[in-house]
Amino acid sequence: MANDLLITVTSFFRDEDAWEVLRDEAIRPLVAAHHPDEPFRVWVAGCASGEEAYSIGILLFEEAKAQGKSFPIDIFATDASAKALAVARRGLYPAAAVQHLSADRMERWFEKAGDSYRIKRDLREAIVFAPQDLIQDPPFSRVRLLICRNVLIYLRPELQHKLLRLFHFALNEGGYLFLGSAENIGNSEDLFETVSQKWRLFRRRGATRREILEFPIGKGSFLRRQLHARPASDLPPPERIAETSLMALVERHVPPSVVVDRDLQVLFYNGAMERFLNPQSGEPTNDLASLAREGLGIRLGRLVKKTSESGNPEWERAQIALDGRMTLVSIEVAPLENAERNGLYLISFTEHGEATTADAEHERPQSTHTEDLEHEVKLLRDELRTTIQLSSRAREEHESSKEEIMSMNEELRSTNEEMETSKEELHSLNEELNTVNIELRENVDELKRRTDDINNLLVGTNIATLFLDTKMQIRWFSPAVQDLFNIRASDVGRPIADLVQKFADNEFNADCERVLRSLTPAEKQVRSSDERWFVRQILPYRTRDDRIDGVIVTFADVTAIQAARRYAEEIVETVPVPLLVLDWELRVVSANPAFYETFRVAREKTATRLIYDLGNGQWNIPKLRGLLTEVLAGNDSFRDYEVEHDFEGIGAKAMLLSGTRIDHMQLILLAIEDITGRKQSEAHQTLLMSELSHRVKNVLGVVQGLASQTLARSKSLEEFRSTFEGRLAALSRGHALLLEGEWKETDLGHLIQGATEAFESVRVQSEGSSVKISPAKTLALNLVLHELETNAIKYGALSTDTGHIDLRWSLEDGEGTAEGTKKVRLVWQELDGPPVKRPESSGFGVSLIQQLLRYEMDGSAHLSFEPNGLRCEMVFTAA
Template sequence: MGTKRATPKTHGESRTKVAAASKLDDSQKGGIAFPIVGMGASAGGLEAFEQFFRQVPPDCGLAFVLVQHLDPSHASILNEILQRSTTMPVVEAQDQMKVAPNSVYVIPPNRDLAILHGVLQLSLPEQPRGHRMPIDAFLRSLAEDQGEKAIGIVLSGTGTDGTLGLRAILGAGGMTLVQEPATAKYDGMPSSAIRAGYATQILPVDKMAAALQAGKRTLSICDETPSKPAATGTLNRILMLLRSRSGHDFSGYKKSTIGRRIVRRMAQQNIEDMEIYARYLKEHPAEVKALFKELLINVTSFFRDAEAFAVLKAEILPKLFADKHEGDAFRVWVTGCATGEEAYSIAILLREFMDGTQQEYKVQLYATDLDDDAIAIARAGVYPANIAQDVTPEHLRRFFVKEEDGYRVKKEIREMVVFAVQNVIKDPPFTKLDLLSCRNLMIYLEPELQDRLILAFHYALRPGGVLFLSPSESIGNHSEQFTVLNRKWKLYQAIHDATSVPAMRARGLSWVASSDGKAPEKVTQKSKETNFAEFAKRLLLQSAPASVVTDMKGNILYVHGDTGKYLRPAPGQATLNVIDMAREGLQLELRLAIQAGSRGTPTLSRELPVKSNGDFYLATFNVRPMQDVGNGYLLVSFQDISKAPPAKSKRRQPAPKPGELRRIEELERELAHTRENLQSTVEEQQASNEELKSTNEEMQSTNEELQSTNEELETSKEELQSVNEELVTVNAELQAKIEQLNDMQNDMKNLLDNINVGTVFLNEHLVIRRFTREAARIYRLVAFDVGRPLVDIKSDLEGDDLLDRAQAVLETLVPYEREARTADGTWYLVRIQPYRTLDNVIEGVVLTFTDISKRVAAEAEVREAKKFAEAIVDTVREPLVVLDASLKVISASRPFYRFFRVSPEETVGRVLYALGNNQWDTPSMRELLENILRSSASFDDVEVDAVFQGIGPKKMRLNARRIMGAGDSAMETQPLILVAMEEVIYPQVSTSGNGEQQDGQQVR
């Protein structure tokens, strides 16, 4: 069972804080009641972010933290750009900023981001540019801090950043979303996460908002543990179905863990009732497999808890190897290995230890897991490039090979580990172990099952063997069976006694207790019979001929019995090849037999004289292919027949003839010559071998140099790729800014063109920066005049002193305004104001020209009309006065001033009632005038008696009319009252001398 939880790779102070947070339980993690969404993107991520936030409602109840690959030397405007796509506040993250719902936080440039207790932690990056994985670092810290409330999203980008972060979130019980690669501008990061199998859902960006809302509902369901009897019964039925279909029993897992993962599968199938989901499982076998994979928590990392591995290497391994000799076996078992990172980490430590002590041991490292897919990944030994966050550069160089998609563990390390599928709960354990690693497996199990596993691990360890647990686990109540070696990192040494196996049998472990329930006596009797069979096998093996097992090239892999009569160490460089080690008389035939055996043809009972200890013996050998083991092995066995018969006693031989002597001499000379030639050939061969060896060493040196150069090029490639991603991000931001500026420029152009105001922008040297088309009517401007001093261009204004005025405005910052006329008679209102930037910096002046010709003409017409009206009024002999709505005198005729003997200063602007000695202030007069204002009525021939100052009592006849002003101002459009006055003179009666009455004249 892969049950590894990744530790976040953070930096500086944040690393310590997040490590402390990983030890908190769910009730202490941040106190956050809402889910936090970590979003990662690289090249092409800006468009994806904008598209995403257009679909997210502002009251979604989620918090979003955005991590993008940014240029460390360039200020980011990502938050400003994204603010246009959402009404939620978008802010740049700051250190110690608490995360709030319905808010968006953006990582600043050249910072690493983590989260602790719901508070953002910023730190300076430790990794060089091109090796940073900021998305992985934040998502892993988010998984540790928020657990099942963490949500991870990976969007467009190149590389593999984000893959390990999503794995950590899945392991913590959270939710992961990945952008559909076909919709991503760059599909590297989404494809990496999908290939690794860490995507809960694969969706287009515009569909993710709905998935998040569904995930939020899932989290609320997960918070409700199945405590009711009905819910518990349904959960048990699901577990029984899983056991019957997959053969694995999850009833010993913690119900909270099982419940959360079942609900997560329910959410993906849009099912909210567990009873309905149980029926759905029965009807869909594929969903049973998917649920089984969901329950397997395949989360791990290389050298997780680096300090724990440092203690293991420095303190534990020397103790374990202290009583071993070179060539002894060292047995290790890694349970719940997931995708193999921890197993390879231990193998690397063992390799370093053996290199450091310059001693070789036979390492037998077994790594097991319940997930066959994870075991397949572990066997391949290929991991994404972002493992560089967990593996030191020295380890990467020595034990990994850089490939296009990441890193592959070198063959020498892969061959040290044997991976297998195993259920640690019910399958028998490996035994006689020196080291057993089980980290973050038991935290998902119920206490009873944890207790059984501790006993099983104790049984598997040899006396003095070491058990390696995670900081969250312990040995429970079995302190009498273990000695604590390191309490912080949970390293224990096994203590064995006679009660170990009975205690395990009492706990009901299936591979210890009798499976058929037979009595102990029968089991003991069967055990004795089995031991007798083993004894017989050992006797048969002892009587077997001396044999060796070789590969198809004759390299010895295993030796049985005494082969000293047939094989001996070959002179020169040490070798284990059976042909080179064969004694005199065996080499040629043995070579032919091995060649035949490699083709599948056995060689049986081949008799040959073999020289041993200076004498010859007759012996037979057999070469058989071992087809039952594999196609690559041969069994070579040797057996004596008898000693070669001694040579017969020499008889007296006749003397050789002269011809025979000459022939013997010739043969001896030929033999001597042949020996010399052979010796010369052997020397030349040796020289050639030395030259080849030297050349090979040079080639190896060159290969190492090329490998070093290749690593440097790979590093440069990664840095260039990182820079390219950052440039793409900056380019996207700038492109968005350019589009925004284009829109603003279009708006400004249309604004200036439609207000019909001529405008000229000048810099601090009075050089033209920009102008509108209306300005070309005052200055003869064309497009290429931009950049020319305005002094070079003559205007049509009369009295052209604008440049002097502009220079004064630039120096004093006091705006200037006046009216001016062009040669063709057009009037303009000229304004000169300082040009201020957004930072309140003066960078020139702005000249505006507003056409006021119509207003000037209207004012002239009004003046003429006024003069004409005044001339008419002054011609009338009756006194006339014009009153406004408040009965103030606006104007009066000359006869008025002459009749009442007043001046304009004493009259205009004063209320009618206050003129003179208030002779007009009578109730009847007030009523008449106010009635005219209210109803537009008029009155005629109203006589008024009053005593006027300076002229005495008079009777005046009044005529009044309401008139409206003809102007545009408020004063000119208000109602006015025209009052005409005439003096009433009655005829005088006189008596003539003749006594007749005569009429007198009426004087006005």
């Protein structure tokens, strides 16, 4: 309820004309006279949400700059509302609150914070906001300017007056008091002089009168009892009305009176006491006996004594000389309230006019002047006796007091020594406090620098950072967080669950709670509504004393990394070489399709597993382990490490491995190239080269043999040339077939067709099944066919126009050969040629055919010289 009753309505430079007067009439002369080494102290009482405190700070900084001065500014802003002080401390105000300020002031003193504006650091740090109840709490002191606007109007008149006395105490001599437009100093003109009545600006008068101070200044509620009562300035306070009325009654109806104590010392006068008291020249005195006119002193002493003894009022009449004539006067002595304790008596004098003879007889009918004198003498003796007794008692008390004073003097001397010691200790303590103060100032400056460093770091790295307390309420956030939440600076203190997220993450709030409970960091990639990717990391917030006080949430923008990763993955997907991506624990992060296709493995059996556990342990190779360890230890890469292994699902393969470390992603890229085919090709090529070398040597040997035999059987050089060229051509055709088939097996039909292509198809007919023969047999068979063709052209069927040749071959099981080995039966049959007769001796051609079949083709040849044509039946193995 108290917070509801507190009025916290305010604004920047409220009543702008008043602030201009404050600047011209108060701030400007104060700044001009201020010493640069002293702090300029200001007290803003009832600061509400802080706008007036920041306004006075702006004026002070601007005026100091205008006068070219620099000095510390300490502004103490106080209020009874903790809620208003929290707003003031944040220094964050909506745009509507500052829209009337000039552009220069907005640029100099405010910075944009979302939809709001925040007070800049140098102004904010010049102001200390603190809770204070003006009624109960002590004031600040030694301030040069005190602002208390629109506070006094809510207080009772007596509290207003007490507060003004309090403000007089707080201000330095010549300090200024700035009140609200509806407030005034009332009856405190003795404390303040008016500088501007219209704008309620006042200056302090004189020195501080400490006797008028009272702390606390009031009890109970500080609100007016009647909020709608007339203004305090219209009527005097009720106490003043009662006091004025009482004085009027006393003056009009109470006779001249005097208040005395037991010793007849005058304490108070009322009325025209000069008719009854007659002060004498010399040192002033308050003794009633000395002041009373002749004839009254003894009577007054007697009546006071009687009243003191009886405790009741006593009176009597007396004749005294007034204005040259005897006047009858009634004298009454009455004890005041608690007279026995206080010893105070009221003596009243009432005149009855000029005394007559009857009055004299009535006053003392049986007394004579002698009796009066005797009575007075008796009184004097009693008084003298009493005085002697009092003097003796006083002497004794004086001796006792003297001893006490001497004792006190010793105590004072001891106390003085203790005070000197305390003074030295205080001086030492003051030095220590100055040292501590310097250290604290240095620590504060260092803390400011570190805060600036952290703020610049967070802004510079553009990492969205969010601090949450243990209740998941927002404690602080960096500007980049506004891209991920609908958040404003005024949302500090609100639960994070109340804010709308701009990214897809249904587990965010639950993860924050989980990290706070388990103290285990949580990391996840999330995508924002504008298609950006972030790595969201949640960490426990630890204080310097290792106490958990909430969580820290960071969002690192990895959009570019994600794009690069997708680009790399697209490239990797299209690379035909198997690729593995490993983390720094050598676990598989991903693999490309070529890997799964080559090694015939499933994704679920590959991802997240150690490379050494893949398949049948085919990668668990000590040498490979060593290479990967070196990569992790700092080597950037290794290349062309060959692995031969019987791989699960694909058999024996030869693989070439190359590895590269990717530092910024903490990954290793492993490329695997299948070189099994290449190694087989290289082996085959080596074999071919060996075979070629062997064949060339054989061919040269054959050529040499052909040349020598042909030369020996030739009758002329021309015959030698012709025969030798034909045989070389046969060898050449065989080599051409082998080169065409890459020195592999040759088709028998294709070989016979090439050997007989020079003749018309009607003269040479061939037919047989598909048979493959080896390169060695290809060369030998070409020479055999060449010899048969040459003989047919010279002596056989091809020597006439009607003759022709029939070639037939077949594949059949061979007897006496290894199981599964086939034999080829090739029949050369000449028909319709000239009559044939057996030669008397075997020529070189027949010998060559038989030797080639036996030694080169693992077979045999049988020649029949039949009348209708030569028949040559050849049998050899197919392999």
